[in-house]
Amino acid sequence: MKHTILSFLLAACCVSAHADVISSNVIGFDDLTSSETAVIADGYAGFNWTGAGVIGADAYPDSGFANGVVSAANVAFNHGGGTVTISNAAGFDFIGAFFTSAWYEQELSFEGSRAGQLLFATDVSYGIDTFAPQWIELGWRGIDTLTIYNSSGTQWAMDAFTASAPAPNTVPEPGTLALCGIAAAGCLAARRRRPLQRV
Amino acid sequence: MLPSFVAAQAAPTPVVFQNAAVHDPSVIKVDDMFYVFGSHLAAAKSRDLMKWQQVSDGVTASNPLFLNGASNVFTELAETFSWAQSSTLWAADVKRMPDGKFYMYYNACKGDSPRSALGIAVANNIEGPYVDKGIILKSGMWGQPSHDGTIYDALKHPNAVDPHVFSDRAGKLWMVYGSYSGGIFILALNPSTGMPLPGQGYGKRLMGGNHARIEGAYVMYSPVTSHYYLFTSFGGLDSTGGYNMRVARSLNPDGPYVDAQGNDMASVKSDPTKPLFDDASIAPYGVKLMGSFLFERSLGDTGTGIGSGYVSPGHNSAYVDPASGKHFLIFHARFPERGDQHEIRTHQLFMNADGWPVVAPRRYTGETLGAVRREFVQGDYMLVNHGKDISAAIKKSQPIALNADGTVTGAVGGSWLLTGSNGIEIRLPGASPYKGVFISGWDETAKSPAMTFSAVSREGVSLFGSRLPPRTEAQVVNAVAAELSLGNTSAVTANLALPTRGTRGAVITWTSSNPAVISNTGVVTSPASGDVNVTLTARIAKGNTVVTKTFVVTVRKAGGLLAHYTFDGNLADANGIFGAGSVTGNRIDAPGGSIAFEAGVKGRAAVFNGASGVRLPNGLIASQNYSVALWLKPAALTAFSTTFFGARTTESWVSLLPMGHGGVGGASMLWSGTAWYDAGLGMTIPVGRWSHVAFTVRNGAVNVYVDGSKRFSGAGFPNVFTGTSGVFALGVNWWDAPYRGAMDDLRIYGSALSDADIAALVRQ
Numbered sequence: 001m002k003h004t005i006l007s008f009l010l011a012a013c014c015v016s017a018h019a020d021v022i023s024s025n026v027i028g029f030d031d032l033t034s035s036e037t038a039v040i041a042d043g044y045a046g047f048n049w050t051g052a053g054v055i056g057a058d059a060y061p062d063s064g065f066a067n068g069v070v071s072a073a074n075v076a077f078n079h080g081g082g083t084v085t086i087s088n089a090a091g092f093d094f095i096g097a098f099f100t101s102a103w104y105e106q107e108l109s110f111e112g113s114r115a116g117q118l119l120f121a122t123d124v125s126y127g128i129d130t131f132a133p134q135w136i137e138l139g140w141r142g143i144d145t146l147t148i149y150n151s152s153g154t155q156w157a158m159d160a161f162t163a164s165a166p167a168p169n170t171v172p173e174p175g176t177l178a179l180c181g182i183a184a185a186g187c188l189a190a191r192r193r194r195p196l197q198r199v
Numbered sequence: 200m201l202p203s204f205v206a207a208q209a210a211p212t213p214v215v216f217q218n219a220a221v222h223d224p225s226v227i228k229v230d231d232m233f234y235v236f237g238s239h240l241a242a243a244k245s246r247d248l249m250k251w252q253q254v255s256d257g258v259t260a261s262n263p264l265f266l267n268g269a270s271n272v273f274t275e276l277a278e279t280f281s282w283a284q285s286s287t288l289w290a291a292d293v294k295r296m297p298d299g300k301f302y303m304y305y306n307a308c309k310g311d312s313p314r315s316a317l318g319i320a321v322a323n324n325i326e327g328p329y330v331d332k333g334i335i336l337k338s339g340m341w342g343q344p345s346h347d348g349t350i351y352d353a354l355k356h357p358n359a360v361d362p363h364v365f366s367d368r369a370g371k372l373w374m375v376y377g378s379y380s381g382g383i384f385i386l387a388l389n390p391s392t393g394m395p396l397p398g399q400g401y402g403k404r405l406m407g408g409n410h411a412r413i414e415g416a417y418v419m420y421s422p423v424t425s426h427y428y429l430f431t432s433f434g435g436l437d438s439t440g441g442y443n444m445r446v447a448r449s450l451n452p453d454g455p456y457v458d459a460q461g462n463d464m465a466s467v468k469s470d471p472t473k474p475l476f477d478d479a480s481i482a483p484y485g486v487k488l489m490g491s492f493l494f495e496r497s498l499g500d501t502g503t504g505i506g507s508g509y510v511s512p513g514h515n516s517a518y519v520d521p522a523s524g525k526h527f528l529i530f531h532a533r534f535p536e537r538g539d540q541h542e543i544r545t546h547q548l549f550m551n552a553d554g555w556p557v558v559a560p561r562r563y564t565g566e567t568l569g570a571v572r573r574e575f576v577q578g579d580y581m582l583v584n585h586g587k588d589i590s591a592a593i594k595k596s597q598p599i600a601l602n603a604d605g606t607v608t609g610a611v612g613g614s615w616l617l618t619g620s621n622g623i624e625i626r627l628p629g630a631s632p633y634k635g636v637f638i639s640g641w642d643e644t645a646k647s648p649a650m651t652f653s654a655v656s657r658e659g660v661s662l663f664g665s666r667l668p669p670r671t672e673a674q675v676v677n678a679v680a681a682e683l684s685l686g687n688t689s690a691v692t693a694n695l696a697l698p699t700r701g702t703r704g705a706v707i708t709w710t711s712s713n714p715a716v717i718s719n720t721g722v723v724t725s726p727a728s729g730d731v732n733v734t735l736t737a738r739i740a741k742g743n744t745v746v747t748k749t750f751v752v753t754v755r756k757a758g759g760l761l762a763h764y765t766f767d768g769n770l771a772d773a774n775g776i777f778g779a780g781s782v783t784g785n786r787i788d789a790p791g792g793s794i795a796f797e798a799g800v801k802g803r804a805a806v807f808n809g810a811s812g813v814r815l816p817n818g819l820i821a822s823q824n825y826s827v828a829l830w831l832k833p834a835a836l837t838a839f840s841t842t843f844f845g846a847r848t849t850e851s852w853v854s855l856l857p858m859g860h861g862g863v864g865g866a867s868m869l870w871s872g873t874a875w876y877d878a879g880l881g882m883t884i885p886v887g888r889w890s891h892v893a894f895t896v897r898n899g900a901v902n903v904y905v906d907g908s909k910r911f912s913g914a915g916f917p918n919v920f921t922g923t924s925g926v927f928a929l930g931v932n933w934w935d936a937p938y939r940g941a942m943d944d945l946r947i948y949g950s951a952l953s954d955a956d957i958a959a960l961v962r963q
Contacts (some may be wrong), residue, residue, distance in 0.1 A: 036208040055209050065209070079208055103211040104647040105668050109574045124603065125574040127669045151575040152648035153639065155209055 027161040028071030029054045039079065047092075047163075050085040052076050055157075060102070064130040068100025068157035075157035077102065078150065086161070087145040094146050095162040096137030101128045102155035108136065109151075112143035119143055125151060133159060214564050214641050218542040219243035219251035222436075223290035223415060223514040225363060226529045227301075229325045235516070235529060235543060236291040236303065240264055240272060242326075248527065248545040248563050254326060258287045264303075265320070267328035275320065275331045276305065282316040282337060283307035289315075289378075290415070290514065293325065294364040294393070302393045303329050304362040304374065313358035313380040314339025319393055335395055338380070347400030354409050354471065355381040357401050363417045363516070364388065367427070367452040375405065375429065378414035379476070382407025382468060383431060385453045405429060405454050406447070408468035411481045412589070415444075415514035418452065421526060422519065424554040429456045429464070430488075430528075432513035433481060434589040438533045441478070441589040442511035445485030445659070446556055458485050459555055459657045478589040486659035488528075488558050492583045492594040493535050494644065494665050499678035499702035501645040501668070508583075509544070510535055510593060517548065525567070526550075528558055535593055536850040538873040549653070551634040552622060557653040560663035561640030570620035571637045576650055576666070577601045579703050582610065583663040596665070598704045609704060623652045631657035640665070667703065672744035679705045679739045680748045686818045686923025688752040690761055690776045692949035693822025695721035695752070696922055697735070705741040712736075716754050723754055730755055755949065762819055764945040766805040768796050770813055780813040780929065785937050787814060787844070787928045799943035800830045800889050801963075805929075809835070809939030812931025818923040819947055820845060825920070826948040828893035828960050833857045833886050833940035838865060842892075842942060844932045851919050854932060855892065857884050857940070867910075869894050869903045874917045878903050880910040889943070891961045897951035907961040909954060 027045045034056035040049035055077050057069040068075050078084045091114060099108060107125035111118060120140045128134050140146070150156055221243050224235035234254070236242045240262050242254040255264050258272055265272035272288075273280065280286060285307045292304045301322045308315040317336040320329035336346065338359040345351040357377040364374045372390040377383040386395050386402030395402075406429075407413040415432035426448040434441035447456035447464045456464045467484040469477040493508030515530035526548035531541045547559040549568060559566075560583070581596035597610030607613040613627040617637070625633040635654025642649035642665060650666040670678070679701030688695075697709045697720060711717045712734040716724055735750045755761065755776070763774040770780035784791035792811030796803045805813070820827075827843055836858040846852035850873045859868030863879025870877060880903060884890040893904045901916035902909055919925070929945070930938035946960065 036210065053208065059209065077209055102209070106648070107575055107669065109572055123574055124577075125669060149572055149575075151572075151650065154211060154648065 025163055025165070026071075027163075028159060029074040029076045029161075030071055032074060034059060034074055040076065046088060046165075048087045049076075050087075051079050051082050052084045052086070052158075053079050064100040064102040064155075065157045067131055068098065068102075068133045068159060070098045070133050070159035075100075075159045076161065077155050077157050078148070081150070081152070081154040083150070084148045085145055086148075089144055090165070091142055091144045093141040093164045094138055094143060095164060096135055096139070097161040098133035098135050098159045099126070099128045100133045100157045100159075101130050102157055103130065104152055104154050105129045106154060106156065107151040108156065109149045110136075110138060111147040111149070112138070112140040112145070113147070114142060114144045128156060133157070215250060216562075217250035217252070219253040220256065220531075220541055221253075221543050222531050222541055223361065224529050224531055224543050225290065225292040225417070225516040226518045226527075227293050227295065227325070228518065229295070233518070234293070234325055236293050237531070238288065238290045240288050240291070243543060247565065248529075249565070251543055264327040265329055267330065270328070270330075275329070276307070276318070279305070279307045279316040279318055279334060282334070283314055284309045290361040292362050292364055296393055297391060301325050301329075302364070304364055305329075306360045306362065308358065308360045308378075309339065312339055313353050313360075313378075314341075315359040317359040317362060317376065336376075336386075336401070345401070353380045357381045357384045357404075359401075361414055361416065361514075364393070365418050365420075365452070366390070368420060371452065373418070373452050374402075375416040375418055377407065377416060379407075379410050379412055381409075382411065383413060383416045383429075387453075403453055404465060405456055406431065406464035406467050407481075409471045409480075410475055411467070411469040412476050412478060413467075413481065417516050419517035419519060419526070420452075421550060421556075423524070423526075423550045424448075426450060426554060427452050427456075428517070428556060429454075430515055430517060431485070432515070433485065433487075434478065434490075434511070434513075436511060436513065438510050438539050439591040440511055441490065441591050442513035443490030443585070443589060444488045444513050444515055444528075444530065446488055447485055448554070459553070459655070459659050482587060482589045484659075486555055486655060486661075487585055487587055488556065488655075488661055489663075490585050490588075490590070490594065491592070492585060492663065493596065494560075494581045494583065494642075494663075495595045496644050497598075497700065497702040498682050498698055498707075499675060499705065501647070502642075504644060505535060506596070507643040508535055508593065509533065510537075512544065523567075526556070527563065528556075536848060538850065538875075547638070549636045549638065551636065551655060552618065552624075553634055553657070555634075555655050557635040557655050557661065558663075559638050559640055560651040560653050560665055561642065561649070564641040566639050566641075568621055568636060568638055571617070571639075571650070573617050576617060576623075576637050576652070577603050578669055579667040580652075580664040581667065584611075585661045585663070587658065587660055598702070599664070601664075623654055625652075625654055625662065630660065633660070633662050635662070670703070672741045675701070675703050675705055675741045676739045676744050676746045678702065679707070679741075680737075680746050683707070683737055683739070683748055684924070685735070685750050685752065686821070686925075687777075687816060688750055688818075688923060690755045690818075691717075691723060691752050691821065691923065692725055692755045692759075692761065693824065694723050695735075697721040697737075701739060701741075703741065705739055708738045708740075710736045710738070717752060725754055725756055728756055759949060760946060761825075761949050762815075762945075762947040764815075765802060766796060766799065766943055766945070767802040770794070770805070772816075777816045777819060780815045783812045783814050783928065783931055785810045785812070785931065787812065787926065787931045787933050789931075797941065799941065801944050804830070804832070804941045804943035806941050807930040807938045809937055812937050813929040815927035815929065817927070818925055819927045820920040820925060821923040822920060822949065823896065823898045823918050824950050826893065826895040826950065826952040826957075827855070827945070828891070828948075828952075828957065829945040830889050830891050830943040831857060831884060831940060832889045832942075833884065833938070835939045836865075836883065836886060837936050837939070839935040840938045841928075841930065841932050841935060842938050843927075843929060843945070845920065845925055845927045846932075847919050847921060847925050849933055851917065852932070853917075853919050855894065857938070867892070867905070869901065869911065871917045871919065876913075876915070876917055878911040878913060878916070880905060882910065886940075889941075893952070893957045893960065895951035895957070900951070902951075902954075904954075904957045907958040
C-alpha cells in the first residue's frame with residue numbers, strides 16, 4: 001500500500017511520542033473495489049464502517065474524489081453526503097486522515113467515544129476544499145467509535161486513514177485524557193480539540 | 200439534513216432552477232404537480248418547486264385556460280371586462296371543489312379605481328378550459344348601492360379583487376379578498392357550490408381601510424401551531440413600491456387576526472386625515488416576513504455579481520405538505536438591478552418557538568429542517584435586517600459573526616443561542632429576542648450550500664443570516680486584494696470609485712502618490728496638458744492583518760479625445776491610448792465573426808456583415824461626461840440592432856440604434872436600459888448612405904445629432920458608466936441581431952462636445 005511521506009511522518013511522530021502505542025495502521029482503501037453503491041464491509045482493516053463507501057479516483061475527474069487521492073487508486077467517502085462512523089470494539093487510537101470535499105467547500109467535525117461515552121469532540125470545524133487533500137490529525141486515544149460529521153450534506157473523500165491499536169491496559173480513563181491531548185498537541189500541533197466537554 | 204443537491208451515493212445532483220413569471224402566484228397541488236395561477240391569466244407548473252414550466256401568460260384570445268372552441272377569455276368573461284372597463288385580469292385563485300372540478304376565482308379591476316368584478320369559472324381539468332359561472336362580487340359602483348345595501352364607499356368597502364378561497368378545519372369554505380380601498384375582507388362561501396352564502400354583503404373586514412396599501416391576502420392553516428395565518432403584502436408592487444410580506448394569526452379562520460405584539464389587525468388602516476396611501480399608518484403592524492433585500496457579495500467573496508436578493512417580493516400564497524409537514528411560501532419577486540422583471544420564488548416557512556413563521560433566507564432546493572451542529576453554525580454571516588418600514592430601499596447585508604462564546608460581533612453586537620436541535624435566539628440591542636431556525640440552503644452567488652438562519656422578533660422584525668465559509672484574516676485580506684481592481688486605468692478622465700470595504704468588514708484605505716491629480720478618495724483633477732501617471736496604494740486590513748496592492752493610473756488631459764477608431768484597414772485606436780478592438784461573432788461574447796474594410800468617408804471603413812461585431816477595450820468611457828461620434832451607412836435596418844453599445848452590466852447599458860423599437864415608431868434612437876430611456880430621433884438614418892451620428896452626455900443632459908443637426912435633447916439620461924470596467928462593442932450586444940452595414944471614424948471624447956464641435960466633426 002502506498003501512502004505519502006507526510007502521512008508516514010505524521011504517523012511515526014505520533015508513535016514515537018507515545019511509547020504505549022505499539023503500531024500504526026494506514027488504511028488506503030486501495031484493495032477494495034470501487035463502487036458508488038456498496039458500503040465498506042464490516043471487518044475491513046479491523047474496523048466496522050457505517051455510511052462509508054469506496055470510490056476510485058477516476059470515477060469523477062476534477063472532483064474532490066480525484067483530487068483527494070493520497071494512495072492510489074481509491075478513497076473512502078460518505079454515502080449520500082451523510083455522517084460516517086468507524087468503530088472497533090477493542091478500541092483504537094485515531095491519529096488522523098486526509099480529507100477532501102468532493103463537490104463543494106465544506107467543513108468537518110469529529111467525535112470520539114468509548115462504550116457509548118463521549119470522550120472527545122471537536123468544537124470548531126475543519127474546512128476542506130475540493131482541490132487538495134488536507135491532513136486532519138486528532139490523536140485521540142482509546143476510543144472505540146469515531147464519528148465524522150460534515151456541514152453541507154455533500155460528499156467528502158478520505159484517504160490514509162491512520163489509526164493504531166492501543167497497547168494492552170492503556171485505554172485511558174477520562175481523567176487522563178487532557179494530559180494525552182497535551183502530549184499529542186506538542187507532537188503534531190493538533191488543533192481545535194477539546195476533550196470531554198462540548199459547548 | 201439532506202438537501203436535494205445530494206445524490207443517494209457519490210454523485211452530486213446539480214441544483215437546477217427553471218424560472219417562470221407569474222405575478223401574484225396562488226398555488227394549488229394536483230396529484231404530484233404544483234400549479235400557480237396569477238394575474239394576467241398567467242400560470243405555471245412544477246413538480247419540485249424549483250423548475251417551473253409556463254402554462255399560460257397574458258389575457259389573449261389564444262390563452263389556453265379559456266380557449267374552448269369558439270370561446271375565449273374575452274367572450275367568456277365579457278361581462279367582467281365590461282364592468283371593470285379593463286382588458287386584463289388580476290390575481291386568480293383556483294380551488295378544487297367536492298365535485299372534483301376546478302373553480303377559478305377570476306377578477307378584473309379598472310386599476311385607477313376599485314371598479315372590479317370577481318367571478319367563478321369552472322373546468323374539469325386544472326389547465327382548462329374554464330367556463331364562466333358568473334360574477335359573484337362587484338365593487339366601485341359609484342353612487343349606487345353596494346352589496347351591503349349602502350352606497351359604495353371606497354374608504355370602507357373593499358375592492359373585489361385578489362381572492363383566496365380556503366377550507367377551514369371544520370370544512371367551512373371561505374374567501375379572503377381585497378386590495379387597498381376598504382381593506383381585506385372575508386366572505387363565507389357555500390362549500391358545495393363555491394358561491395357566497397347569502398346575507399353577508401361584502402363579509403367581514405379583517406384589516407386595512409382608508410386606501411391603506413394592503414393586498415394579496417392568503418390564509419394558511421398550520422397543523423404545527425393550530426393557527427390560521429393571514430398573509431398580506433404591504434406597499435406598492437413595483438420595484439420602487441416597497442412591497443413586503445406580512446403575517447398575522449388567529450385561532451379562527453375569520454379572525455380576529457393579531458400580530459406578534461397582539462395588535463388586532465382590524466384596527467390597522469390608513470389615517471384618513473393623511474394623504475392617500477399613507478404607509479406610515481400601517482407600517483408598524485403585522486409581522487414583516489420579507490421585504491427588498493440583498494445578500495450583498497463583497498470584494499473577496501466567492502462567486503461573481505452583486506449577490507442575491509429580491510426587490511418588492513410579495514403577493515404570496517402558501518402550501519403545507521401533508522406528508523412531509525413542510526410549509527412553503529410561494530410569491531413573486533423582482534430583483535436588484537433587474538427593473539420590474541419578476542419570477543416565481545418558493546421558500547420554506549418554519550414556525551419559531553413562539554409560533555410565528557420565519558422564511559428560509561434562500562430559495563427552496565429540497566432541504567429539510569434537521570439537527571445542526573454548533574461548530575457548523577458559528578462563524579461569519581451576512582446579516583439582513585428587514586426592519587419594519589415600507590420602503591423602496593433594498594436592505595443590504597452587513598457582516599456579523601456568531602462567535603463560539605455566544606457573542607454576536609461585527610455590524611451589530613449582541614448574543615446568540617443554539618436552542619434545541621436547530622433553533623436560534625439572537626438578542627440585539629433595542630429589540631425583543633429574535634427567534635427562529637438554522638436551515639441549510641443554497642447560496643446562489645457562491646453556488647454552494649450555505650448555513651442560514653431566519654428569526655423574527657415580537658416587534659415583527661425579521662432577520663436573515665447567510666453563513667460564509669471559515670476564513671482566517673490573512674485569507675480574507677488576500678482574497679480582497681486578489682479581486683480588487685480599478686478596471687482600465689490607462690486613460691482616466693473622471694473620478695475613480697475607490698472601494699473602501701471588502702468582505703467580512705475588511706477595510707480598504709487609499710494613498711495617492713500625487714493627490715493633486717488623484718486624491719486619496721479618488722477625486723481626479725485632470726492635468727491641463729499631457730498625461731500624468733499616479734500610483735494608488737490600497738491598504739487592505741482585517742483585524743491586525745494587512746496587505747497592500749498598488750495601481751498605476753494614467754490621468755488624461757481633461758475633455759480630450761479618448762479614443763479614435765479610424766478603421767483604416769484595422770481596428771486600432773489611432774489615438775494610441777486604448778488597445779485595438781477585436782472581432783466577435785454574433786454576440787458581444789461570441790467567438791468567430793469577421794470584419795471587412797472598404798472605402799469610407801475618410802480613408803477606409805469597417806464593414807459589418809450582420810453576423811459579427813467588434814469588442815472594444817473595457818473602460819472606454821468611465822464618467823457622466825462624454826461624447827460618441829461616428830459615421831454609419833446601414834445596409835439594412837433591423838429593430839434593436841446596435842451600432843455603438845456600452846454597458847456597466849446587462850441591466851445598465853447604452854445602445855445607438857439605426858432603427859429603434861415601436862415606442863419611437865422605429866426611428867433611429869439612443870436607448871438606455873433597464874432604467875429605460877428612449878431618445879428617439881424622429882427620423883431614421885437612410886440605408887446605403889453615410890450619416891454622421893453623435894451623442895453627448897453631461898450629467899444626465901443628453902443630445903443626439905444626425906449630420907450635425909440636433910435631433911434629440913433631454914435630461915435624466917441614466918448614469919451608466921460609473922466605473923472603469925464598462926464593456927463596449929460595435930455592432931453587437933448580448934441579445935440582438937448584429938448590425939449590417941458600414942461604420943467609419945468612431946471618436947470618443949471625455950466631455951460633452953458642443954453643438955459647434957459636433958458640426959465641425961461632420962465637416963472634417
